[in-house]
Amino acid sequence: MSLTREQIAQRVAQEFRDGYYVNLGIGIPTLAANYIPAGIDVMLQSENGILGMGPFPLDEEVDADLINAGKQTVTLAEGASIFSSADSFAMIRGGHVDLTVLGAFEVDCQGNIASYMIPGKLIKGMGGAMDLVAGADNIIVTMTHASKYGDSKLLSACTLPLTGKGCIKRVLTDLALLDIEDGKFILRERAPGVSVEEIAKLTAGELVIPEHVPEMSV
DSSP states (O other), X not given: OOOOHHHHHHHHHTTOOTTOEEEEOSSXXXXXXXXXXXXXXXXXXXXXXXXXXXXXXXXXXXXXXXXXXXXXXXXXXXXXEEOXXXXXXXXXXXXXXXXXXXXXXXXXXXXXXXXXXXXXSOOOOOTTHHHHHHHOSOEEEEEOXXXXXXXXXEESXXXXXXXXXXXXXXXXXXXXXXXXXXXXXXXXXXXXXXXXXXXXXXXXXXXXXXXXXXXXXX
């Protein structure tokens, strides 16, 4: 069975390490703030100038003036700071973000990512994604494995305009966790109840399947 949005966020939060500065993109990545593992200290950063975001707010905690880069309301953790977006982008471009979690429309086996536009459709746009993929070494993409029509989003070559080239090394979908190495997708984990055959069928780019592929722990 494919992962829910919350389960994807829960699994990606397992990649956080103590002391990390983490940027969470809009959509599924923002939910990871609710699943930071116990016992580790992580500072969540937003491009509009927040360092130290807390969990996603409950209805009674919503402050309309406190938003992330995707205009979603957020909370602040103890010790958080607020500063200009210029300083925030200096942090990103200077390589001071340890992990970036982004959503995407397409990823290909060359590590390219398309995440900011679909020609002819009105969507939120680029935001800080182009700076993030250029300034961060450690990027995880969270996305659905295929469209609602069953078309793969893990391709041999992206068809949409690129956000960045050769910058993605790890992808977490609702079906699987995959690494990108030497122009191939490497299957590392599969969602509970999802078969290797199902993942292979929905992966358009070249896929390497190890002898043993464990189920995710979510």
